[in-house]
Amino acid sequence: MRMRGTYLGLVTFAVMATTMSGLAWASEGGGHHELNWWDFFLRLMNFAIMLGLLIYLLKKPLGNFFVSRRENIQNTLIELEQKKLEADKKCAEYKAKLSTLDKEVGQIIAEYVQEGEAEKSKIIEAAQKQAEYLKQQAQLTIQQEIKSARESLQEEIADLTVAAAEDILRKNIKAKDQDRLVQEFIAKVVEAK
Amino acid sequence: MKNLIIAKRYAKALFNLAREEGKIEQYGEELAGLVQLFDTNPELANVIQSPLYPEAAREAIFASIATSANLTPIMKSLMNLLIEKKRVVNLAEIKDYYMGLIDEHANVARAKISAAVELDEKAVQQVAASLEKLTGKKIVVDLHQDPELIGGLVARIGDLVLDGSVRTQLFNIRETLKRGELG
Numbered sequence: 001m002r003m004r005g006t007y008l009g010l011v012t013f014a015v016m017a018t019t020m021s022g023l024a025w026a027s028e029g030g031g032h033h034e035l036n037w038w039d040f041f042l043r044l045m046n047f048a049i050m051l052g053l054l055i056y057l058l059k060k061p062l063g064n065f066f067v068s069r070r071e072n073i074q075n076t077l078i079e080l081e082q083k084k085l086e087a088d089k090k091c092a093e094y095k096a097k098l099s100t101l102d103k104e105v106g107q108i109i110a111e112y113v114q115e116g117e118a119e120k121s122k123i124i125e126a127a128q129k130q131a132e133y134l135k136q137q138a139q140l141t142i143q144q145e146i147k148s149a150r151e152s153l154q155e156e157i158a159d160l161t162v163a164a165a166e167d168i169l170r171k172n173i174k175a176k177d178q179d180r181l182v183q184e185f186i187a188k189v190v191e192a193k
Numbered sequence: 194m195k196n197l198i199i200a201k202r203y204a205k206a207l208f209n210l211a212r213e214e215g216k217i218e219q220y221g222e223e224l225a226g227l228v229q230l231f232d233t234n235p236e237l238a239n240v241i242q243s244p245l246y247p248e249a250a251r252e253a254i255f256a257s258i259a260t261s262a263n264l265t266p267i268m269k270s271l272m273n274l275l276i277e278k279k280r281v282v283n284l285a286e287i288k289d290y291y292m293g294l295i296d297e298h299a300n301v302a303r304a305k306i307s308a309a310v311e312l313d314e315k316a317v318q319q320v321a322a323s324l325e326k327l328t329g330k331k332i333v334v335d336l337h338q339d340p341e342l343i344g345g346l347v348a349r350i351g352d353l354v355l356d357g358s359v360r361t362q363l364f365n366i367r368e369t370l371k372r373g374e375l376g
Contacts, residue, residue, distance in 0.1 A: 024350040151371075158370030162363050166343065169359060173344050178310045181345035182320065185357030189348075192355070 200286035207287070208294045210267055221295050223268045230258070242281045251276050267275065268289040298299070302330040305349045309342040309358065324348060324355075 211220040231238035241251055241284035252273055259269045275281045296303060304324050306312075312320070321332040328350060339347075 150373075154373050155371045158367045161370060162367040165366070166363055169343055169363075173359075174353070178344055179316070181357060181359065182308075182312065182316050184317055185346055185355070186323040186349075188357060189320075189327050189355055193327045 196283055199280060200284050200290045203287045204290035204294060207271060208291055217295055220268060221291060223264055224291055228285050228288045244279060248276060264281050300330050301333055302350050303333045303335060305335045306346055307337045307339040307342060308341060308346040309344045311338055
């Protein structure tokens with residue numbers, strides 16, 4: 001950075017010197033229209049020295065500058081080339097992906113459909129099982145209710161029948177029936193022995 | 194509260210003495226008489242049983258009863274022992290167990306017979322005879338009338354129950370109908 005500043009200072013000085021000399025020559029030329037060859041020669045020499053000095057001083061930095069510039073540009077080009085290759089590659093990749101996208105979408109849809117079908121089957125199966133269970137429970141409850149009602153009815157019939165029989169017996173039982181019952185009792189006691 | 198262990202102990206002791214002396218029936222009658230006396234005179238029973246009265250006073254009261262009732266010396270001794278041991282309250286149970294021992298000794302069984310109608314003497318004798326055949330013991334009949342039986346009779350000898358009543362037959366028919374075993 002320091003060297004570059006020095007070179008720039010020198011170049012600025014040389015350009016200013018050349019310009020100043022040119023101006024001086026132009027202002028003198030304004031008064032006299034004849035060419036002063038010695039002066040011209042000096043000026044030329046001055047210019048040549050100046051030019052040589054400039055070439056001497058600026059050759060290396062400028063060369064380096066341009067070399068580095070060229071290298072930079074080359075590197076940039078290589079980098080860009082690589083980026084371009086990568087972009088191409090990605091482009092190709094995306095194109096390939098795009099080309100397979102429909103297939104993938106179809107596959108995903110098919111998978112979802114398959115999963116949905118499986119889930120549907122499971123739900124239907126579970127619902128059928130639940131329905132079967134509820135049906136069995138309902139049948140069991142119905143059977144129990146029927147059994148309970150039948151038992152209740154039987155009990156009622158039994159109570160009414162026996163009550164009616166008791167009334168009839170109380171009204172109609174005779175002394176000879178009582179005697180017969182006593183004799184039956186005696187017979188059973190003897191049999192029990 | 195019935196204390197059958199105590200009653201059994203006293204009754205057996207009295208029965209053994211009675212058997213040795215040949216006074217089984219007499220002691221039984223005296224015991225039954227005392228129990229009846231206390232049953233009909235609760236105040237007297239209370240005085241004899243209650244530990245609130247002096248033992249000597251209670252023995253004196255009982256001595257006067259024994260003299261007027263002309264009780265045997267064994268029975269007097271038993272009653273004094275019961276007063277002393279505060280067991281007069283168990284007298285009825287002692288009598289019951291003693292009566293049971295008498296029956297056992299005489300090979301007698303007591304049958305409580307309930308009949309729907311009043312049975313004539315012949316029928317009672319026939320029933321008793323059949324029960325004697327069944328138990329192998331002489332049957333003493335305790336007859337009651339129970340119209341709730343509708344017809345027939347029920348005999349109870351100890352734990353043995355012989356039921357020939359119409360009421361039980363109807364009950365059995367009703368249970369069979371409820372189970373649906375008929376028709």
